Amino acid sequence: MKQLHLLFIVLSVLLSGCKTQKPVTSPSDDDGIITFKFIQLNDVYEIAPLSGGKYGGMARVAHIKDSIKTENPNTFMFMAGDFLNPSLLGTIKYEGERIQGKQMIEVMNAMGFSAVTFGNHEFDIGEEALQKRLDESNFPWSTANVKHRSNGEIKHFTKENGHPVSGSIRLSMRDDDGTELEVSLLSVTIDSNPQDFVYYGANLIQEAEFMYNSLHLRDEKYHPDIVIGLTHLRVEQDRELARQIPELPFIMGGHEHNNMLLKEGNTIIAKADANAKTIYIHTLTYNKSTKELNIDSHLQPIDERIASQPQVKAIVDRWNTILDAKIKEVVDNPNEVIYQPETPLDGTDSANRGIQTNLGEIITHAMALSFNDKDIDGALVNGGSIRIDDMLAGDVTSLDIFRVLPFGGNVVKVTMKGSLLIQVLDYGKSKGGTGAYLQRYNFQESENGSWLIDHKPVDINTNYTVALSDFLLKGFDIPFLTPKNDGVVDVYEPNQKEPASDIRKAVIVYLKSLN
DSSP states (O other): OHHHHHHHHHHHHHHHHHSOOOOOOOGGGOOSEEEEEEEEEOSOOOSSOBTTTTBOOHHHHHHHHHHHHHHOSOEEEEEOSOOSSSOHHHHSEETTEEOTTHHHHHHHHHHTOOEEEOOGGGGGGOHHHHHHHHHHOOSOEEOSSEEEEETTEEEOOBOTTSOBOBSEEEEEEEOTTOOEEEEEEEEEEOOOOOOTTEEEOSOHHHHHHHHHHHHTSSOTTOOOSEEEEEEEOOHHHHHHHHHHOTTOOEEEEESSSSOEEEEETTEEEEEOOGGGTEEEEEEEEEETTTTEEEEEEEEEEOBTTSOOOHHHHHHHHHHHHHHHHHHTTTOSOTTOEEEOOSSOEEOOHHHHTTSOOHHHHHHHHHHHTOSSSOOOSEEEEEGGGOOOOSEEOSSEEHHHHHHHSTTOOOEEEEEEEHHHHHHHHHHHHHTTTSTTOEEEESEEEOTTSOEEETTEEOOTTSEEEEEEETTGGGTSSSTTOSTTSTTEEEEEOOOTTSGGGSHHHHHHHHHHHTO
16 A cells, blocks of 8 residues: 555656646736737738749748747737638549638648638638638637628627637737736728628728727726737728727738738838748737837748748648649649749739739630630630739749639630620620629720720621630620520630640640740
């Protein structure tokens, strides 16, 4: 019995030594000053490095975050919106359904994100898929102005565990000398993506003001020392938010894809580059006695010089294996550099759905040359087919073209009457700002608004041969454009040996021919 009793004591001591215990401090130890770290990402669509591994990569970000947290346990990581969509991987089918951001949630769970806010692209994937991603995530979501419209009711989006997506998130921290701090994150989302299941508040700035004021009217048990913005807004809206709530010292924002650090009144606004080309590392020091907050922001490039965190890299590699298998059904070497543009190619949604872009010109020119018989008068593709919502600069790989056109599809050669062609062009122009806006090759608009083809007026009595994405000929974006239309004279479907058999192959072949 004595031996058993001695063994029990030894085990108790050993086990008690494994517990994480806060340091014992006295009031005199607390200097009232605390330093903490915020790591900011925004608009990240791809989990793996891009441009053949040159920049980006969530495993590299995870390595940086772990390194910083080792030095300062009060380290938190945030995503300022747009991460579930668009992505090439998200569009493919796996185990019977489209991935639609599942890969990103798995990676972000492993990385230990502290909080996220909705971006406008989160709603692209639809109500059912968004609910699945919410339920799969182990980090809190926040937005003050967006709610779930369901069965005639308007309520908070809610995870299956019952946690609602509220307008603010609470962070509590404590340093080694006992200084404690309460921080609230105030989140709002741009109201630019109307969906039947999404309800936007009448005025997002007013919603943010209401949430800010409510944070300071709560009971004595919780009163934040600091309120900080985590937003997904246009920079002009972030500035307006700063003007309306001048007490807000700091906004971590998204939506723009290029880094910026600016000041509006007393408020600092920060945004990193899209796809984790860079991240912001913010070092914040708060003096509880003077109520002063000092912010030191460092823009950290994410490139091949940075190691990858093994756990996250394993997840990324597994998803990449699935993606590579799909891509290699079309091209042999996804990471081959095929083009180096002198000017970045504009793949942003706002441009391709409203104006002719250099990327749209390349895609449609490639379509026109994608048949063995190259007797094509012009080419058209709906701007909504271009899904990258980013600029392409530097080395462009075959993989990048798949990111631009993730849904693929054939290019079809359609002979149509000039009268129908004018209808199609007019309709595309009228749909500026939507995915039905048309990117064009060899079409021009005259000063009086009439249409030209190869700088000659389109004749209503002449037949023209136009390369179209097969999506357009299905009547989805242009309801009257189907093979049954009387203006359609003939439709040619490509054979598998022609680049036109996959629009992405057509673009890749064309770009390689320019070298």
